[in-house]
Amino acid sequence: MLNDISLEFEPGKCNLIIGSSGSGKTVLMKVIVGLMEVDQGDIYYDNIPFNNLARKEKQSMRSKMGMLFQGGALFDSLNVEENIMFPLNMFTNDSIEDKRNRVRFCLDRVGLENVTSLMPAELSGGMKKRVAIARAISISPNYLFADEPNSGLDPKTAIKIDALIKEITEEYNITTIVNSHDMNSVLEIGDTVNYLHNGKVHWSGSKKDILDSNNAELNNFVFASSMAKHLKDKT
Numbered sequence: 001m002l003n004d005i006s007l008e009f010e011p012g013k014c015n016l017i018i019g020s021s022g023s024g025k026t027v028l029m030k031v032i033v034g035l036m037e038v039d040q041g042d043i044y045y046d047n048i049p050f051n052n053l054a055r056k057e058k059q060s061m062r063s064k065m066g067m068l069f070q071g072g073a074l075f076d077s078l079n080v081e082e083n084i085m086f087p088l089n090m091f092t093n094d095s096i097e098d099k100r101n102r103v104r105f106c107l108d109r110v111g112l113e114n115v116t117s118l119m120p121a122e123l124s125g126g127m128k129k130r131v132a133i134a135r136a137i138s139i140s141p142n143y144l145f146a147d148e149p150n151s152g153l154d155p156k157t158a159i160k161i162d163a164l165i166k167e168i169t170e171e172y173n174i175t176t177i178v179n180s181h182d183m184n185s186v187l188e189i190g191d192t193v194n195y196l197h198n199g200k201v202h203w204s205g206s207k208k209d210i211l212d213s214n215n216a217e218l219n220n221f222v223f224a225s226s227m228a229k230h231l232k233d234k235t
Contacts, residue, residue, distance in 0.1 A: 002028060002199045012173040013191035014166055018180055020221055024199040025179040029145055034058060063091040066136035068146040074120040074128055081116035084135045091139050106134035126157035137168060144176040150185055162188050183222060
């Protein structure tokens with residue numbers, strides 16, 4: 001359950017929401033994108049009250065949102081080209097040739113080539129995430145939502161995915177919101193950071209401020225996250 005949440009996310013920046021499991025990160029993201037309704041309060045996109053829009057208007061607003069799900073969430077029965085083309089089919093009336101050109105452009109942007117005919121099962125974990133990012137940016141979104149984008153990745157690949165998200169955010173001036181419990185990601189790409197605990201925002205600031213914070217809950221989270229990563233790296 002979320003309580004008294006008031007946040008503002010900035011364009012051209014990676015706005016991170018951090019917290020332990022059950023803190024409310026995923027619920028908050030679902031609320032922001034309209035997958036869950038709020039009991040009270042409003043969600044604004046550039047001064048437009050999203051949660052009060054009619055269904056058709058919400059659909060139009062969703063065409064400006066790119067989604068990067070945990071694990072990539074590619075459709076197993078579709079090849080890479082078809083996966084990336086999925087939102088283009090849903091939100092545009094472009095010709096098939098234009099869609100294919102857009103697919104190639106997005107794959108090139110995430111550093112992949114000659115993979116359009118491959119199935120998700122033929123891709124590595126890092127490649128799946130890159131394809132998922134290509135799908136998320138295929139509709140040239142104003143807003144990008146990423147839920148634990150580094151989940152299941154080795155440290156090297158995680159750093160590359162972080163860098164790619166950061167580059168795309170700045171290059172296209174996207175308002176990017178990232179859910180994460182990975183402190184490496186927070187310190188690498190977190191322009192603004194919001195720490196959730198028991199459904200409330202307990203701390204907000206920049207990544208530079210985190211290590212000097214006197215917030216007990218945040219400090220416990222940072223310490224626990226660092227210890228967990230240290231133990232994982234040793235095994």
